[in-house]
Amino acid sequence: MPARPNLVTTAQAQPIVVEDPSKTDSFLENLLRQHPALFDSVLLHRKDWNVQLIYTQVNRGANGVPKLNNYYFNVNPANYFYPASTVKFPVSLLALQKINELKSKGIDRNSAMITEAAGPVQTVVYNDPTSPDGTPSIAQYIKKILMVSDNDAYNRLYEFLGQQYINDELHKKGYKDVQLLHRLNILLPEADNRQTNPVKFVDSTGNILYQQEAVTNKKQYEERHDSMGRAFYRGGKIVDEPMNFSKKNRISLEDLHTILISLVFPEKVPAAQRFNISADDRLFVLKYMSQFPTESTYPPYSADTAGYWPAYCKFILFGGDRSAPPNNIRIFNKPGDAYGQMLDVAYVVDYEKGVEFFLSAVIYCNSDGILNDDQYDYKTIGLPFMKNIGKTIYDYEVTRPKQYLPDLSGMRFIYDK
Numbered sequence: 001m002p003a004r005p006n007l008v009t010t011a012q013a014q015p016i017v018v019e020d021p022s023k024t025d026s027f028l029e030n031l032l033r034q035h036p037a038l039f040d041s042v043l044l045h046r047k048d049w050n051v052q053l054i055y056t057q058v059n060r061g062a063n064g065v066p067k068l069n070n071y072y073f074n075v076n077p078a079n080y081f082y083p084a085s086t087v088k089f090p091v092s093l094l095a096l097q098k099i100n101e102l103k104s105k106g107i108d109r110n111s112a113m114i115t116e117a118a119g120p121v122q123t124v125v126y127n128d129p130t131s132p133d134g135t136p137s138i139a140q141y142i143k144k145i146l147m148v149s150d151n152d153a154y155n156r157l158y159e160f161l162g163q164q165y166i167n168d169e170l171h172k173k174g175y176k177d178v179q180l181l182h183r184l185n186i187l188l189p190e191a192d193n194r195q196t197n198p199v200k201f202v203d204s205t206g207n208i209l210y211q212q213e214a215v216t217n218k219k220q221y222e223e224r225h226d227s228m229g230r231a232f233y234r235g236g237k238i239v240d241e242p243m244n245f246s247k248k249n250r251i252s253l254e255d256l257h258t259i260l261i262s263l264v265f266p267e268k269v270p271a272a273q274r275f276n277i278s279a280d281d282r283l284f285v286l287k288y289m290s291q292f293p294t295e296s297t298y299p300p301y302s303a304d305t306a307g308y309w310p311a312y313c314k315f316i317l318f319g320g321d322r323s324a325p326p327n328n329i330r331i332f333n334k335p336g337d338a339y340g341q342m343l344d345v346a347y348v349v350d351y352e353k354g355v356e357f358f359l360s361a362v363i364y365c366n367s368d369g370i371l372n373d374d375q376y377d378y379k380t381i382g383l384p385f386m387k388n389i390g391k392t393i394y395d396y397e398v399t400r401p402k403q404y405l406p407d408l409s410g411m412r413f414i415y416d417k
Helices: 026-033 036-044 084-101 138-148 151-161 163-172 190-194 253-264 279-290 378-399
Strands: 052-060 066-073 112-115 199-202 208-212 231-234 237-239 329-338 341-350 355-364
Touching: 026 036, 026 066, 026 378, 036 378, 052 253, 052 378, 084 138, 084 151, 084 163, 084 253, 084 279, 084 329, 084 341, 112 151, 138 151, 138 279, 151 163, 253 279, 253 329, 253 341, 253 355, 279 329, 341 378, 355 378
Parallel strands: none
Antiparallel strands: 052 066, 052 355, 112 199, 199 208, 231 237, 329 341, 341 355
16 A cells, blocks of 8 residues: 655655655546535545556547547556556456467457466366357357456466566566566466467367467566455465455556556557457457447356346446446456456447546555455445446546537447347
8 A cells, every 4th residue: 555655854855755646637536526425435545445546538620630638647657556456457468469460370250269288287278168169269268258257258368478578568668667468367476377288279170270388477576565454265275464455456447447448549659559350350259348248149248147237347437337338439448356356447338428538547456455255345345336436437538518519420330249
């Protein structure tokens, strides 16, 4: 957690106030204060809940070119939060980038990808019953990630890319503080996360198009001292000290926000920060970021409406609502929640009212400060906050004067059902 301002005194010097380096714009501060019933507790606990917000207005010119204005609330990359499933978003883009780099091998995102094992903790994948033809592929894994945040799908992309490729490529794009170091939902030693599985791509007759041996990342990354909470459970026993996150994933809210902007408006970020994916890959990602699980035949999420409701994984604007969102609104997003951390990175559009904006938010929902006890405040703090901040920004956008409304036809998609 961020330190409180310190007072340093000497016999000869006046007290020096060490200012909080977090970025907060008066616009967002005032907007939250206008809704005390919704945000008084957020304003009061902004530090201990590590609340961070980035809101980007999109203003179109007469030629339709967007101009972006960013607003911040309590944003500080030095204030660690566990990024949970949001890491699946840049990894999905990197998987498409690597496929594009290998296109001379005759493979694409729909090619059958076989994952094998090079050690006892690794697992294999030879088929995927959720795909139309029963074969695993990069495309099918990304669909699972973007619609329902599937952990195994992320792990397969992590294994295809390798730990070093992931971090090297993100660092090259300017995201210098990123460290993506492990698979999800599988607790493995650091050495095992450094090693990734053998992978091969085959054609419809089983002929190998491309083969990649097991890879071990020997590169060392900058030492970190990230921690969270006041205590945590390990092996069924409580450990009365903060939990060490220095070997767990790290990415800032600003980096996630910029990566989303680079997908929606590639021209608004420097060329070096963009992902090397095709125009068709970009539309593929945008489609499945916005598709509801109830619209999916492969994977068959629409057959399980109890497990997957329409706004599943749409934290911003809808929170935990299970009712169907209005047809005029779509959210292109990637959320995450783990260890009491809840976050969402979203681009919201309303086709009928000509509304579009980016909103990224993170909040720590763990009142008792104990990790690994499964006693988190997602339903009482996290989801209501995500819904309320999304609705507040949306309502502001509906009434905000705009000289030119956007043409959002390029953000409309025909979904699977």
